[in-house]
Amino acid sequence: MKCYTPVIYKGLSPCKPNAIKSAVLHSEQVQYVIKQLAKEMGESPDIIQEEATEILDEMGHRMQLGAVRFFAFTLSKIFKQLFQRVCVNEEGMQRLQHAIQEHPVVLLPSHRSYVDFLMLSYLLYTYDLALPVIAAGIDFLGMKIVGELLRRAGAFFMRRSFGGNRLYWAVFAEYVKTMLRSGYAPIEFFLEGTRSRTAKTLTPKFGLLSIVMEPFFKREVFDTYLVPISISYERILEESLYAYELLGVPKPKESTSGLLKARRILSDNFGTIHIYVGQPVSLRTLASGRISRCPYNLVPRHLPQKPSEDIQEFVSDVAYKMELLQIENMVLSPWVLVAAVLLQNLPAMEFELLIEKTLWLKGLTQTFGGFIEWPDNLCAKKAVLSGLTLHSNIAGLVDGHVVLNDKGVEDGAVGEIVFRHALAVLMCATYRNQLLNVFVRPALVAVALQMAPSFRKEEVYSCFNFLRDVFSNEFIFFPGISLKDFEEGCFLLTKCDAIQTSQQEIYPTDKGSGTVSFLSAMFRPFVEGYQLIFRYLSKEMKEAFTEKQFIPGVRNFVFQLLEKGSTQCYEALSSDMQKNALSALVQLGAVKKKKIPSGFTYNVNQEAVSKILDMFGKYSLINLKRASQVINYFGQCTYVRCSDFS
């Protein structure tokens, strides 16, 4: 048996999970809320205290070394079955080891799979580091034995939504903060809030982050380290599950029997996992000069206090910064490049051309700062082939051409064909998506170049700005630095010789037109998909609706268009894109969101939505279709302005 003696926080006074619970229950913070609630509801504080105890029992972890060892043992077996390799940046682990001793640490991994936290805990255990306590969704508790096992391995459970429940919020926040303050264990949670079904980083959630930052704001700790961790999978365990889910086939509830059924995936191969543990970021350094200290000095620290606007803005900035760091460090496999190229060349692509373009894209990705893991000395052909082998469920080689594997059962009705194809496209897109956040700045400049009526800088920028606003839920942009993003995009495009800039103008070079076209084609599904969804909203939704009505509605709408062949944008079927498009309109003020007891209703301002549609302007669906033909002859074609097509 492994001798596990992790390094721990220097200020740690060791204690048992139950001691933490009792400290939380008797903390001033929780007691204050209990008294308040008792007064308001006219109940005895004992009853509310009882309730708080129950919440804590439901929530709290019971980390036990035995359970951890059990997990470590089984996981090592399972992982060995599933994955070929797990790669970790050693120096990141060393940095983490130092950080853990110095200050409380918050681990912020990306979230693509359930494997994420299991793998991370396993890794820390293997490296003799303090095991984290992990914020997990309460739904895990539905899994009978596994839920309790996870609990013993250090998971604590949070309800999905508890905004209105003050007692729950107080108990939960205090529970997290108590563990953080005492340096009991690193705290791990997912900024994205849930597994990204699209492998594209989700916009961050702020609740938990603001909780773990508060002890520093109140100077209960000297500093807190935030550690971005990027976990990428060569092949995501849940890939097909996600695709089904995005297409509206509901996610199965977590259940133990479900897990047992999933056993069959054990015989499958899921390639390599890359874990990059980022540089720990000192919250103190981030906050220096940012936060006015007054608000926390004038109120007793145990009173619940709504964070000031300053603080909220800061929390949001930090969240985005951490996600951007996750993105920066995310290892990209060759297959990601293959998927990106393949999606632009459907239905079939010559194998040799695919290899050529993949290699080209590799160079471009590296120019843009993407972190590609290309096995040493592996020739491009082998790399592409190994990708195809690993992902044989998505694409395959037929007669020297690579095609999507969308045949499935014998050809059925048109609807069935569309569905199967959509499934394959979405699965493939999951891999291309991993590139998007690396590419988004230069690519949106490229799209803006095609949208703008002229090459004048202001006009290109204004288009860029518009796109950035529209896609603010789709991609990760640091808040409020549109101009900087634009400049970065221009810089990267200049760096790869795709554009030239003069004082007033930005224009594509002859040599770079291929790049510009490729980039805009890469983001076309989003441009086109959003337009479809906006069109649906502006035409079909005259009355107030809920999200539950919206999703099936828009899905049908797109489905019909696809069946008719009047669009090729299969990705518009993705509920993720649909939801993002809707919230983009809410943010742009074109849709009013209203809270009702059972959720939210939406009201479309037709005029505003049409205006936004107009903004896409000449970059219309027809143009895109033609443009895509040009891009299919990529390599030979010269740059052609959109307007030439109209």
Added chain:
Amino acid sequence: MAAAAGEAAGGGGGSPSSARRRLRIISGHLRGSPRAPGRGALSPSPCKAQDGSAGPTSGSIPKKRQELLKWNGWGYNDSKFIFNKKGQAEFTGKRYRLGGMVLPTFKEWIEKTFGASLEHKTTSRASLNVNDVPPSIVNEEFLQDLRATKISYSQDAEDRVFRAHGHCLHEIFVLREGMFKRIPDIVVWPVCHEDVVKIVELACKHNLCIIPFGGGTSVSSALECPEEEKRTIVSLDTSQMNRILWIDEKNLTACVEAGIVGQDLEKQLAESGFCTGHEPDSMEFSSLGGWVATRASGMKKNIYGNIEDLVIHIKMVTPRGIVEKNCQVPRMSTGPDIHHFIMGSEGTLGVVTEVTIKIRPVPEYQKYGSVVFPNFERGVACLREVAKQRCAPASIRLVDNAQFQFGHALKPQVASIFTSFLDGLKKFYITKFKGFDPNILCVATLLFEGDREKVLQHEKQVYDIATKFGGLAAGEDNGQRGYMLTFVIAYLRDLGLDYYVIGESFETSVPWDRVLDLCRNVKERIVRECKEKGVQFAPLSTCRVTQTYDAGACVYFYFAFNYRGISDPIHVYEQIERAAREEILANGGSLSHHHGVGKLRKRWMKESISDVGLGMLRSVKEYVDPNNIFGNKNLL
């Protein structure tokens, strides 16, 4: 009013010498033979000069301060730390209990704590180079007017340099290695209130700048002359206004001239069997006027109160005229208390000339004590409980582990094998039997005062509380040594300066619930800043909770580091000090508990008291002193 009350600039606060002095006074009292009142001090005479008496009588501090006091360091010329021929530390002179004693473990402590070595020595200039001193520029007409008043004055370079600074690190450093850019042009010695009135009138007439100077113990850059001041700067030295004008035994008040220094005030009051009980650590040198001007705090404030609790009446000369109240009453409801414009005004409004202050009979009995706690957290919890029960002794302080070890290093050579055996036994009991970690434990030092009976009762109450927090009584000796540390620390800095070690102290006040966080964070911040700034040896960064109140505590930090390898140590030092202050403010601490703002902490005033608050103070300044005669630029 030169700021005077700096604890940092600490003098013989609760020093053994004061204890001995008190004993002598008490015994004198018991014999029933009060000595003749000195110099007719108890008669309400208007002014010595006008009396035609032989000029100002000497207090403990002469007009030529440099004859008694170091010109480039702290305290008396004859008192300092040295390393003797055997390389052992020793304290010279006979003024303090530590005088003439060898401190065998001190050298090792210095080497271990700072990485300092006796071989690496810096030396200060031996004496002031008069040629470096900026010339005195004084208008002849003013000199004529001044001569007509018969007020004593000097344009001597040494006199002027001595009054150009307080005791901030950078000021001492300048004295040792450089020269101030701007110093007073002339020093005047008024001997009574009327003299001050005349000087202020002359200053207004000739448009001069007056900087009041009391004990010169400021640690806030309050005495530094603004470099850009073009007018003649007059240093108004109050040291010759040092009489007790009268004592009112019925109301237990005394009216005292503001230039009197703490030790003289207590000495003279004691002759009549009284004391004020106000004992800032700098009380050997700091003056009553300085206490008022900086809102000083005394070690024994738990019994006697801080300066604002002690003062009954203040007379201040301003360019606008004299400000005072019409009666000497314990409290009045007549709008905002004008005393609070004066206290803490740091010499920006005028000169305090006479103060009526509360007095108390000299206490019958005094006893030191100490308690060891397993850790700082428990110690703070105990102090909090003591404050809650409002049973704090005259003084109660909690020093952290580093400061405990510091104090330990100042333990003199023990006289007998028996005592050293006892010490060993004590140590064994605490560390082995009780399981205290010698690198974590901390010590509270106590001083009880009052009737013998009550003291013993009180003592028991406090020790009972301490026991509940895991405290162990650790004897009188440890307590007494703790208090000794606060007055020798200022002398120690001079020693450190000789060996590349620079240091300073600073203080704050903070609510109880934030004490621990603030102490930990500020110490940590200092350590980190030192590292970042390239300081090669870990600094000494230590604190003590030095005063307790109902709602919070006063925390005192010492910070020192070895600056070998750093080209601009003072700059680095100042950056770190500033960072530490930022940290204090971020942790909910105040800008200052008793050192004052001066020019050193001005930048944080707005944040501390809000824009409007600052405007309120400014408007007072504008009314009282529209031409900025009192132009030391402190505070605002």
